[in-house]
Amino acid sequence: xxxxxxxxxxxxxxxxxxxxxxxxxxxxxxxxxxxxxxxxxxxxxxxxxxxxxxxxxxxxxxxxxxxxxxxxxxxxxxxxxxxxxxxxxxxxxxxxxxxxxxxxxxxxxxxxxxxxxxxxxxxxxxxxxxxxxxxxxxxxxxxxxxxxxxxxxxxxxxxxxxxxxxxxxxxxxxxxxxxxxxxxxxxxxxxxxxxxxxxxxxxxxxxxxxxxxxxxxxxxxxxxxxxxxxxxxxxxxxxxxxxxxxxxxxxxxxxxxxxxxxxxxxxxxxxxxxxxxxxxxxxxxxxxxxxxxxxxxxxxxxxxxxxx
Amino acid sequence: xxxxxxxxxxxxxxxxxxxxxxxxxxxxxxxxxxxxxxxxxxxxxxxxxxxxxxxxxxxxxxxxxxxxxxxxxxxxxxxxxxxxxxxxxxxxxxxxxxxxxxxxxxxxxxxxxxxxxxxxxxxxxxxxxxxxxxxxxxxxxxxxxxxxxxxxxxxxxxxxxxxxxxxxxxxxxxxxxxxxxxxxxxxxxxxxxxxxxxxxxxxxxxxxxxxxxxxxxxxxxxxxxxxxxxxxxxxxxxxxxxxxxxxxxxxxxxxxxxxxxxxxxxxxxxxxxxxxxxxxxxxxxxxxxxxxxxxxxxxxxxxxxxxxxxxxxxxxxxxxxxxxxxxxxxxxxxxxxxxxx
Numbered sequence: 001x002x003x004x005x006x007x008x009x010x011x012x013x014x015x016x017x018x019x020x021x022x023x024x025x026x027x028x029x030x031x032x033x034x035x036x037x038x039x040x041x042x043x044x045x046x047x048x049x050x051x052x053x054x055x056x057x058x059x060x061x062x063x064x065x066x067x068x069x070x071x072x073x074x075x076x077x078x079x080x081x082x083x084x085x086x087x088x089x090x091x092x093x094x095x096x097x098x099x100x101x102x103x104x105x106x107x108x109x110x111x112x113x114x115x116x117x118x119x120x121x122x123x124x125x126x127x128x129x130x131x132x133x134x135x136x137x138x139x140x141x142x143x144x145x146x147x148x149x150x151x152x153x154x155x156x157x158x159x160x161x162x163x164x165x166x167x168x169x170x171x172x173x174x175x176x177x178x179x180x181x182x183x184x185x186x187x188x189x190x191x192x193x194x195x196x197x198x199x200x201x202x203x204x205x206x207x208x209x210x211x212x213x214x215x216x217x218x219x220x221x222x223x224x225x226x227x228x229x230x231x232x233x234x235x236x237x238x239x240x241x242x243x244x245x246x247x248x249x250x251x252x253x254x255x256x257x258x259x260x261x262x263x264x265x266x267x268x269x270x271x272x273x274x275x276x277x278x279x280x281x282x283x284x285x286x287x288x289x290x291x292x293x294x295x296x297x298x299x300x301x302x303x304x305x306x307x308x
Numbered sequence: 309x310x311x312x313x314x315x316x317x318x319x320x321x322x323x324x325x326x327x328x329x330x331x332x333x334x335x336x337x338x339x340x341x342x343x344x345x346x347x348x349x350x351x352x353x354x355x356x357x358x359x360x361x362x363x364x365x366x367x368x369x370x371x372x373x374x375x376x377x378x379x380x381x382x383x384x385x386x387x388x389x390x391x392x393x394x395x396x397x398x399x400x401x402x403x404x405x406x407x408x409x410x411x412x413x414x415x416x417x418x419x420x421x422x423x424x425x426x427x428x429x430x431x432x433x434x435x436x437x438x439x440x441x442x443x444x445x446x447x448x449x450x451x452x453x454x455x456x457x458x459x460x461x462x463x464x465x466x467x468x469x470x471x472x473x474x475x476x477x478x479x480x481x482x483x484x485x486x487x488x489x490x491x492x493x494x495x496x497x498x499x500x501x502x503x504x505x506x507x508x509x510x511x512x513x514x515x516x517x518x519x520x521x522x523x524x525x526x527x528x529x530x531x532x533x534x535x536x537x538x539x540x541x542x543x544x545x546x547x548x549x550x551x552x553x554x555x556x557x558x559x560x561x562x563x564x565x566x567x568x569x570x571x572x573x574x575x576x577x578x579x580x581x582x583x584x585x586x587x588x589x590x591x592x593x594x595x596x597x598x599x600x601x602x603x604x605x606x607x608x609x610x611x612x613x614x615x616x617x618x619x620x621x622x623x624x625x626x627x628x629x630x631x632x633x634x635x636x637x638x639x640x641x642x643x644x645x646x647x648x649x
Contacts, residue, residue: 140531198438271463
């Protein structure tokens with residue numbers, strides 16, 4: 001499948017799922033979802049999809065924003081504010097969404113997870129005081145929401161903020177000694193835990209342009225070894241994006257994406273966010289410049305220093 | 309006459325006598341406070357079935373059918389029902405298939421329920437560690453089995469939720485959000501793996517239900533539940549959801565640093581029953597663990613179900629005939645002092 005076909009196919013599938021008046025569900029025929037909508041905006045924009053549908057969907061996201069700037073899984077669960085970062089990405093470069101994006105940025109900069117000083121009885125190894133972002137209010141900071149938070153704030157022009165710098169340190173602190181990341185624990189009771197491709201991909205995008213390559217070399221190596229085995233859209237999409245953020249593009253990417261798309265016969269139709277990740281990963285692997293959050297680099301800025 | 313005598317007796321009490329009586333009352337009252345709540349509950353009864361199963365190539369459907377029959381699960385009860393099987397899929401590692409419920413145990417359960425006339429059997433899980441549920445589904449080998457058997461798999465992490473008041477009220481969570489899918493099923497079957505656990509001592513059919521809580525509301529690794537307290541969250545989920553049946557895969561379980569980093573342990577059993585605390589208590593005894601030392605089980609006793617050996621009617625194999633100590637780690641607090649005497 002060439003890039004043009006992928007764009008046409010991706011765009012057509014997403015349009016078929018779009019809700020009247022904008023916005024996207026998790027699956028065909030279901031209700032509006034914030035995260036699915038944000039990912040669809042990013043994928044549609046990268047595929048050159050309908051500007052009108054993108055705009056309507058951005059407006060739909062704005063209607064979901066709470067007064068303090070957050071966007072939640074749904075309004076009945078205001079604690080689940082992890083989609084806020086995705087909305088910041090989806091609103092990028094939209095004049096009509098600028099104020100909403102600024103409020104979401106402010107929320108993110110003023111919010112953090114639950115942090116506590118390490119005591120001798122804490123069996124995990126990471127620095128529990130370093131602040132990133134949690135999935136859900138009043139819980140600990142974890143790798144993926146933090147990595148996506150960094151991506152969002154970098155994209156929105158806040159890559160120099162102290163919160164971003166601390167979040168970068170947090171993600172580095174959670175890197176597994178043998179390479180890669182999982183959800184966010186490195187050792188528990190003295191044992192190093194297993195890495196996961198999706199967490200590793202997200203962390204690598206967050207750190208791209210913020211740290212020297214040598215600090216993530218083992219993780220890149222892990223992901224390059226792993227990517228050929230991946231068959232599912234979340235793992236493969238994040239992995240291709242994470243590698244592309246560091247200029248690594250597996251030669252087998254197209255075949256992997258085609259196999260993954262074909263696997264819908266086995267797993268059923270992919271959930272919208274997962275499908276969007278796969279589309280974006282496929283485009284990134286072909287060095288396509290339409291994936292917005294991959295092209296932000298701040299490493300050469302003298303004010304930043306993130307050596308471990 | 310009696311009244312006058314009582315009056316005189318009261319008149320005869322000194323100030324010291326009254327103070328002594330108050331002090332004695334306080335001592336007794338305080339003593340009652342530290343007696344576990346289970347001693348004040350009415351005893352409950354349950355049945356569990358234990359089968360010896362040496363390996364996964366045996367006729368697991370037949371064994372589970374026999375167990376269900378022994379436990380009084382009849383065709384009349386299952387006919388036309390929609391059955392949801394909830395395995396334990398956490399994450400995968402090439403050298404550690406013993407992390408997850410074995411796919412062939414799922415296949416056996418599917419067949420056993422279909423033989424009893426179930427309208428549909430589905431499998432659903434929301435892994436606590438990995439965001440890519442399909443990857444765990446694939447890499448655990450379950451996708452091969454369910455695809456071949458044409459059984460639907462549901463990813464519970466990304467599903468829309470509905471709220472129920474927290475019946476257990478052991479944590480401060482006012483409500484619990486369950487997958488909407490559960491509104492369309494008749495039976496929820498917890499299909500756990502027999503494992504030691506570094507936070508709770510043992511993870512069995514009750515703890516397995518952490519995986520029904522959607523990640524989109526509870527995060528990864530379901531940190532809302534960890535923060536609320538793991539043991540109490542287990543109780544709240546079970547008290548609110550009221551699952552119908554449990555099957556624990558102990559053919560090859562996990563000992564030591566479970567639920568992920570432990571070593572395989574051949575216990576060679578399948579354990580099942582309608583009451584989850586009773587099933588888990590039986591599993592603990594098989595593993596050489598005292599269920600009264602596992603906090604959530606001790607709290608569940610005679611509330612969500614019995615855990616006393618005398619309160620659980622044992623069908624199939626005796627516990628003694630299959631008992632095999634699972635290795636516990638001295639440096640892990642949740643595993644300290646829980647060995648069955």
